[in-house]
Amino acid sequence: xxxxxxxxxxxxxxxxxxxxxxxxxxxxxxxxxxxxxxxxxxxxxxxxxxxxxxxxxxxxxxxxxxxxxxxxxxxxxxxxxxxxxxxxxxxxxxxxxxxxxxxxxxxxxxxxxxxxxxxxxxxxxxxxxxxxxxxxxxxxxxxxxxxxxxxxxxxxxxxxxxxxxxxxxxxxxxxxxxxxxxxxxxxxxxxxxxxxxxxxxxxxxxxxxxxxxxxxxxxxxxxxxxxxxxxxxxxxxxxxxxxxxxxxxxxxxxxxxxxxxxxxxxxxxxxxxxxxxxxxxxxxxxxxxxxxxxxxxxxxxxxxxxxxxxxxxxxxxxxxxxxxxxxxxxxxxxxxxxxxxxxxxxxxxxxxxxxxxxxxxxxxxxxxxxxxxxxxxxxxxxxxxxxxxxxxxxxxxxxxxxxxxxxxxxxxxxxxxxxxxxxxxxxxxxxxxxxxxxxxxxxxxxxxxxxxxxxxxxxxxxxxxxxxxxxxxxxxxxxxxxxxxxxxxxxxxxxxxxxxxxxxxxxxxxxxxxxxxxxxxxxxxxx
Amino acid sequence: xxxxxxxxxxxxxxxxxxxxxxxxxxxxxxxxxxxxxxxxxxxxxxxxxxxxxxxxxxxxxxxxxxxxxxxxxxxxxxxxxxxxxxxxxxxxxxxxxxxxxxxxxxxxxxxxxxxxxxxxxxxxxxxxxxxxxxxxxxxxxxxxxxxxxxxxxxxxxxxxxxxxxxxxxxxxxxxxxxxxxxxxxxxxxxxxxxxxxxxxxxxxxxxxxxxxxxxxxxxxxxxxxxxxxxxxxxxxxxxxxxxxxxxxxxxxxxxxxxxxxxxxxxxxxxxxxxxxxxxxxxxxxxxxxxxxxxxxxxxxxxxxxxxxxxxxxxxxxxxxxxxxxxxxxxxxxxxxxxxxxxxxxxxxxxxxxxxxxxxxxxxxxxxxxxxxxxxxxxxxxxxxxxxxxxxx
Numbered sequence: 001x002x003x004x005x006x007x008x009x010x011x012x013x014x015x016x017x018x019x020x021x022x023x024x025x026x027x028x029x030x031x032x033x034x035x036x037x038x039x040x041x042x043x044x045x046x047x048x049x050x051x052x053x054x055x056x057x058x059x060x061x062x063x064x065x066x067x068x069x070x071x072x073x074x075x076x077x078x079x080x081x082x083x084x085x086x087x088x089x090x091x092x093x094x095x096x097x098x099x100x101x102x103x104x105x106x107x108x109x110x111x112x113x114x115x116x117x118x119x120x121x122x123x124x125x126x127x128x129x130x131x132x133x134x135x136x137x138x139x140x141x142x143x144x145x146x147x148x149x150x151x152x153x154x155x156x157x158x159x160x161x162x163x164x165x166x167x168x169x170x171x172x173x174x175x176x177x178x179x180x181x182x183x184x185x186x187x188x189x190x191x192x193x194x195x196x197x198x199x200x201x202x203x204x205x206x207x208x209x210x211x212x213x214x215x216x217x218x219x220x221x222x223x224x225x226x227x228x229x230x231x232x233x234x235x236x237x238x239x240x241x242x243x244x245x246x247x248x249x250x251x252x253x254x255x256x257x258x259x260x261x262x263x264x265x266x267x268x269x270x271x272x273x274x275x276x277x278x279x280x281x282x283x284x285x286x287x288x289x290x291x292x293x294x295x296x297x298x299x300x301x302x303x304x305x306x307x308x309x310x311x312x313x314x315x316x317x318x319x320x321x322x323x324x325x326x327x328x329x330x331x332x333x334x335x336x337x338x339x340x341x342x343x344x345x346x347x348x349x350x351x352x353x354x355x356x357x358x359x360x361x362x363x364x365x366x367x368x369x370x371x372x373x374x375x376x377x378x379x380x381x382x383x384x385x386x387x388x389x390x391x392x393x394x395x396x397x398x399x400x401x402x403x404x405x406x407x408x409x410x411x412x413x414x415x416x417x418x419x420x421x422x423x424x425x426x427x428x429x430x431x432x433x434x435x436x437x438x439x440x441x442x443x444x445x446x447x448x449x450x451x452x453x454x455x456x457x458x459x460x461x462x463x464x465x466x467x468x469x470x471x472x473x474x475x476x477x478x479x480x481x482x483x484x485x486x487x488x489x490x491x492x493x494x495x496x497x498x499x500x501x502x503x504x505x506x507x508x509x510x511x512x513x514x515x516x517x518x519x520x521x522x523x524x525x526x527x
Numbered sequence: 528x529x530x531x532x533x534x535x536x537x538x539x540x541x542x543x544x545x546x547x548x549x550x551x552x553x554x555x556x557x558x559x560x561x562x563x564x565x566x567x568x569x570x571x572x573x574x575x576x577x578x579x580x581x582x583x584x585x586x587x588x589x590x591x592x593x594x595x596x597x598x599x600x601x602x603x604x605x606x607x608x609x610x611x612x613x614x615x616x617x618x619x620x621x622x623x624x625x626x627x628x629x630x631x632x633x634x635x636x637x638x639x640x641x642x643x644x645x646x647x648x649x650x651x652x653x654x655x656x657x658x659x660x661x662x663x664x665x666x667x668x669x670x671x672x673x674x675x676x677x678x679x680x681x682x683x684x685x686x687x688x689x690x691x692x693x694x695x696x697x698x699x700x701x702x703x704x705x706x707x708x709x710x711x712x713x714x715x716x717x718x719x720x721x722x723x724x725x726x727x728x729x730x731x732x733x734x735x736x737x738x739x740x741x742x743x744x745x746x747x748x749x750x751x752x753x754x755x756x757x758x759x760x761x762x763x764x765x766x767x768x769x770x771x772x773x774x775x776x777x778x779x780x781x782x783x784x785x786x787x788x789x790x791x792x793x794x795x796x797x798x799x800x801x802x803x804x805x806x807x808x809x810x811x812x813x814x815x816x817x818x819x820x821x822x823x824x825x826x827x828x829x830x831x832x833x834x835x836x837x838x839x840x841x842x843x844x845x846x847x848x849x850x851x852x853x854x855x856x857x858x859x860x861x862x863x864x865x866x867x868x869x870x871x872x873x874x875x876x877x878x879x880x881x882x883x884x885x886x887x888x889x890x891x892x893x894x895x896x897x898x899x900x901x902x903x904x905x906x907x908x909x910x911x912x913x914x915x916x917x918x919x
Contacts, residue, residue, distance in 0.1 A: 055769045360672065361669055498772065
């Protein structure tokens, strides 16, 4: 094969400025793409920040659980050694109580223990009051015995400056690990009070940790330490064996007997990881217990019921929209354009009317002293005493939402039916089909895409509805969305609200994907 | 006006029995309301048959016949039940006389081919009746609240005074309340401040993006489209929850800016959809011609492209405006008491059943939506005309 490309006559085609045409076209195309992207970019950025980020935040919140490991980090670590066993589970060792003592001493200062309490209360009732009570009692424990005994041994232990010097010397963290850890908490407490570290005598929990460290360390390790306060430490180390010991476990039990309950500790351990499936389990009527995943008690199982009811009522609404929408769409598509345009206004007017106007109209019509009941009583069909209850139940929600969503069924159906040629039905009839056969075998199958599009649209819209069920649904006609709103604004269990919302979002996206498959995203029509 | 011809319909065997039935039904309703069901039905049968016979035999002009019968029944109603009876009389007289002409002149066969069997004619008319009932279901609730908003009492239903057309039964006090009550005025002010701001953001950014998306080569077109349309697909309660969580993290929860941003995000899909649809019919060679004659891209946009796609932009803007103006779920969570909008005020009012002022507001909103609907419809027609899609 000859190397023909080198000869100028058959070489790559060049554009006016001498660059190869292919390359210059590529540059032009890239420029075009960039210009298009630059036009889209501001809006994309806006939607990402104002809409997608909130959705992502909600997804994150449905699994996020950092509050436990942030509020009581030492306890969480100490509990790793402890295993909950069902039945005769024993409460954890004194180490765990010591860790909790330090953690809660700090949390009490920052008042984070109440937030932790409300978080754990969603899982085990009583946790909130237990933690509040413990927070109040933690400063009044008998651990001041340790403080007194250290002070009796050497008055210098009272001096904050000595403590500061000692805790800053290298090597002290190795021989006094718990004290060093507690000292960090103490530093944060002092900083929070805007006090000076070297002027505040440490609280009892520091002395308690010092006692625990000195008991735990062999004398040789303490003797090897040579930093600030080494002498004091060695004296103390030889004396601590004679100290009166205070059981922290007993101290906690004095505040509340529940601290001996393995169930409490099991709950803390089960929810100690920074991410939890607990909210999702709660949304499907399960719960994460110390012993594993279990069903919620019978009387607290409401979410599956609510999901089921939401699905069922959306189905009913979708069904009644098909029943009512099909004749209208058929009529509109078979009338002359002028007449059908006029009648279409009757469909578009409700579509354009405010949702609240329509809901309030139904509230006015359906209530017991409302227009429909008045007419029925006037006609004598219903006695004045037993007026029909048509609102604040499922009936009211279904009627009002069918009315509100009906245009969303009629418009797609109409746009599909307009394209069905009337000659097919005529051909079927001329071949001997009865009216019914011609409709059912020829016309109806061609209108199925419209039914599919309208149904999915109505279904997607109805399972996420909030306002109408809230206003006319009472207690039996509410949807899962009302529960989400309740958890956001009343019970403040945001994690559970986020998990319920995530499940709902997943269902909607799945349906939307189906919709896209059947109808196509670009065919969304606005009437 | 239909010309009277020799009856093609059997008067005795077809029209009179049906009219007897219709008269019986009417008489039964009127009788039940007055506590004498059976008597009413019997009188109704007589009225129906006599009226049909008289009209069919002696009054060939449809219009004259209907007017005369309506007037007759109205006078009868007035004599029996006072002013309230006029309405009942007018309705009964009109329906019965119209029905007898409809049956007698053969208009009931109008929509069906000449060869249709009686069964087919019956089905055709039943179908029309069903459709009428569904249209009634669609429109009646909205129309009912309009007279109720002029109620002189604080009731959500028609009072006897209203039914007897007593001027005392009607008043503008709920409208007066709406225009003087500081709560409602504050809500109106907030709505009027939030909706235009949100619309401005969604229209300006959305139009740019729609123009970008309609270019021939856009990378990740489907993914971008999916993201931009998503505020319309995600249920409002989920958007509201997410925005509440996220906006309270960044300090926008409970602020005017937060509500405007949220509403702008919700309005964007509508702008994108309408403007993209308008751009489908846009002739690209026009911009090229403009560029060829020396116009820079900005001039081309404002002098050539913008006027042509303006109907789409405005109707997208109206959609975005009504979305924000009607929106209640998101503002309920993202806003605080200071951003209480009109729908929010209505929502709390409906929950607590405070006063029929809600109905006055609803009536005003219905009027506004009728105006918007008209504007959008006119714009759509104009846009189709500009693009040559329809001859009108």
